[in-house]
Amino acid sequence: MSKTVPVVIAALVGFLMIFAYFVPPLLSWRQTAEEWFTIVATIAMLLGGANLCVHHLQKISDRDAGWGFSAVTLAAFAITVGVGLLKVGVVPESAKHLDHAWSGQFQQEGGAFWWIYQYLFSPVVATMFALLAFYVASAAFRAFRAKNLEAMLLLVTALIVLVGQTKDREITSLFLPTPSDGSLPWMPIADLTEFIRKTFVTAGQRAIMIGVALGVVATSLRILLGLDRSYLGGDE
Amino acid sequence: MTPTLLDKLNSLDRRWIFLAMAFAVALPILLEIGSDETPSLPTKKLFDRIEELPAGSRILMAIDYDPNSAAELAPMSLAFTRHCCLRRHKIYFVTLWGTALPMIDVTIKEVVQAEFGSGDKPFRYGEDYVNLGYLPGEVVAISQLSSDIRKARSQDVRGASLDSLPVMKDVVSAQDMQLIVNASGGFPGAKEWVQYASTPHKIPLAAGCTGVQSTQMFPYYPDQLLGLVTGIRGANEYESMLGAKYPQFAVMSKRPASRRGGPQRWAHRLMIALIVLGNGIHLANRYRRGTP
Numbered sequence: 030m031s032k033t034v035p036v037v038i039a040a041l042v043g044f045l046m047i048f049a050y051f052v053p054p055l056l057s058w059r060q061t062a063e064e065w066f067t068i069v070a071t072i073a074m075l076l077g078g079a080n081l082c083v084h085h086l087q088k089i090s091d092r093d094a095g096w097g098f099s100a101v102t103l104a105a106f107a108i109t110v111g112v113g114l115l116k117v118g119v120v121p122e123s124a125k126h127l128d129h130a131w132s133g134q135f136q137q138e139g140g141a142f143w144w145i146y147q148y149l150f151s152p153v154v155a156t157m158f159a160l161l162a163f164y165v166a167s168a169a170f171r172a173f174r175a176k177n178l179e180a181m182l183l184l185v186t187a188l189i190v191l192v193g194q195t196k197d198r199e200i201t202s203l204f205l206p207t208p209s210d211g212s213l214p215w216m217p218i219a220d221l222t223e224f225i226r227k228t229f230v231t232a233g234q235r236a237i238m239i240g241v242a243l244g245v246v247a248t249s250l251r252i253l254l255g256l257d258r259s260y261l262g263g264d265e
Numbered sequence: 266m267t268p269t270l271l272d273k274l275n276s277l278d279r280r281w282i283f284l285a286m287a288f289a290v291a292l293p294i295l296l297e298i299g300s301d302e303t304p305s306l307p308t309k310k311l312f313d314r315i316e317e318l319p320a321g322s323r324i325l326m327a328i329d330y331d332p333n334s335a336a337e338l339a340p341m342s343l344a345f346t347r348h349c350c351l352r353r354h355k356i357y358f359v360t361l362w363g364t365a366l367p368m369i370d371v372t373i374k375e376v377v378q379a380e381f382g383s384g385d386k387p388f389r390y391g392e393d394y395v396n397l398g399y400l401p402g403e404v405v406a407i408s409q410l411s412s413d414i415r416k417a418r419s420q421d422v423r424g425a426s427l428d429s430l431p432v433m434k435d436v437v438s439a440q441d442m443q444l445i446v447n448a449s450g451g452f453p454g455a456k457e458w459v460q461y462a463s464t465p466h467k468i469p470l471a472a473g474c475t476g477v478q479s480t481q482m483f484p485y486y487p488d489q490l491l492g493l494v495t496g497i498r499g500a501n502e503y504e505s506m507l508g509a510k511y512p513q514f515a516v517m518s519k520r521p522a523s524r525r526g527g528p529q530r531w532a533h534r535l536m537i538a539l540i541v542l543g544n545g546i547h548l549a550n551r552y553r554r555g556t557p
Contacts, residue, residue: 050465060416063409067402122423134422136366146367151332158333162532166286167279170539174547184544188537194476194498195533196300196526226483235484 036255043253081106109145117141186225193222271553274546282539289535293527299517300526302501311471311492312348312506314444320353322443323436325410327458328372330450331364334475340522341473341500342372342448344507347519349446350381351511355432356394357442361406361453363399366422370396391421391430398422403453407461411439411468440466447472455482459489473499501526 042062049059085099093099112118118140119133126132136143175181192198198219251257292298304312315324326346330338349356356377358369373396381388388394400406400417409417414436420426427433439445439462447470449455455472463470469491474482476496486493494503500522508515508523517524 056412060409060412063402063405064416066405067409070402070405132424136370138370143367146364150364151335151367154331154333155336158336162290163283163286166532166536166539167282169536170277170282170543171279173540174544176547184540188540191533191537194496195530196302197530197534199303226480230480231483234480238481238484 032258032261035261036258039260040253040255043249078106078110109142112141112145118144189218189221190225192218198222271546271549274542275550285535285539286532289531290528293531294524296527297517297524298527298531299520299524300501300530301505301523302498302526304502304506305499307486307490307493307495308499308502309492309506310487311345311446311494312503314469314471314491315345315348315352315354315446316510318352318354318443322352322354323357323441324349324354325357325359325439325442325445326372327445327447327449328358328360328365328369329362329454330368330448331362332368334450335368336525337475337497337500338448338450338473339368339371340497340520340525341494341503342368343376343521344500344503345446345448345473346372346376347380347514348503348507350377350388351507353386353393354443357397357432357436358394359397359410360399361403361457362450363401366399369398369422391425392432395427395430395432396422397427404457404461407453407457411462411466413438438466439468442468444468445470449474449478449482451475451478454478455490456485459485464489497522497525497529 045055045058045062049055082103085103088099089096089103113135116131116133116135116137119131119135119137119142120139121127121129121132122134122137123132133140136146173184173187175184248257252260318324326342326349328342346356358373360366360369373394377388377394390396397414397418398421400410402409402417406417414433415427418427421430435441445458445462445468447455447458449458449472455470455474455478458470458472462468470489471492471494472482472490473494474496476498479493479495482490482493482495494500501520504514504520504522508520514520
């Protein structure tokens with residue numbers, strides 16, 4: 030029963046969403062299903078938050094390896110949720126609601142939540158992203174070597190695309206005649222980059238996308254028909 | 266035995282490479298070395314579409330990125346919004362990312378309020394633009410937005426009823442928009458807007474995405490995406506076109522992407538030099554070992 034009911038709900042809602050796409054009178058049903066999805070997703074978010082707390086409290090309690098990181102995670106989670114919900118540092122924005130301290134937005138500029146976002150979250154994630162430049166440069170020097178024919182092809186393509194992405198691509202047309210009709214001069218590297226993108230990259234991407242889409246259709250049908258119940262957890 | 270240059274290069278400490286990259290990026294920033302870009306066709310198509318739409322057209326500005334990719338996407342969001350304001354289009358800001366609300370706030374503050382918030386015909390909140398805020402539910406939110414905005418959200422980000430805002434008059438769903446412009450940093454993003462809004466409901470859509478995402482997005486161009494702006498180079502192209510058409514925005518202080526063109530160019534040059542040097546070392550090692 031505990032497995033059958035979720036499978037039936039998933040099948041009914043799933044087929045409703047498919048049929049509503051082709052049968053317009055079913056639109057209102059689809060909209061109701063979407064509203065329900067939003068509500069269920071919100072409840073799932075609460076469940077996720079609770080699960081996060083239980084998991085990390087367990088790690089701290091057992092003194093598992095790296096339990097200190099769990100303590101930092103929990104503290105960060107609690108502080109962020111706390112200052113967001115309590116609107117710490119938020120002031121009323123409208124003259125009509127001056128008596129209502131909580132009438133401002135939770136992410137209002139100057140508030141504690143805004144401060145955390147601006148001076149903790151934002152620099153941390155931007156730094157993580159920026160570090161890529163250093164590691165990619167190191168990898169380019171140490172690992173990107175023409176050890177065989179395939180690596181050489183990859184290397185030459187990468188160099189063409191790399192130059193083609195910068196203004197330096199225009200240098201390659203310096204010694205070529207300028208068209209008399211005023212149009213852009215022929216830029217060998219830029220045109221080659223465009224050719225690689227349009228021909229090889231887009232063709233490859235389309236093949237991957239069509240393959241993935243067919244896989245999604247097959248998997249979705251298996252789920253809707255109740256043949257694949259792995260999303261319910263357990264061994265099924 | 267004294268180590269040769271090849272030996273030294275073979276055991277080069279990676280921190281020298283990190284230092285070189287730091288200089289390649291920092292010096293152009295400190296010396297304010299910017300760079301213009303020649304517009305590519307996918308960028309030009311979006312620019313032309315915003316330019317051609319009659320004043321007062323409705324544009325849904327979907328800001329789907331967080332500080333992770335803001336370095337690439339924030340300049341293009343500013344440029345798109347600036348262009349829409351210059352053309353006096355009505356702008357509907359929205360995001361599918363919970364962490365993107367401050368990105369919308371920055372765009373509104375730096376462009377709509379700072380540049381177009383005063384003067385003869387100032388841009389007024391609720392009349393010329395609205396911030397619909399964060400819509401939870403990812404692709405379901407796009408689907409709701411495409412069939413009935415009020416099912417997705419009945420209030421704006423300030424808590425005002427959508428029905429009380431003049432800018433929302435006669436707007437039922439995203440199908441009432443003349444164009445959706447999406448700055449996409451990942452999932453949910455441009456791909457999902459194509460699949461759940463643009464293609465099923467025939468809503469014109471254009472996107473700006475990170476350089477890494479561009480290979481995934483180009484298969485949708487030009488049929489499902491009428492324009493595509495990729496990475497900081499695309500944003501630079503857009504700013505260059507905006508500067509050429511509206512000279513008051515040609516100054517470098519108004520062009521963050523063009524200012525980042527210099528560091529990007531020098532970082533790419535360093536990468537090319539490192540690849541060439543690395544392969545030179547590889548060939549020299551093979552020659553020394555006597556293998557062909």
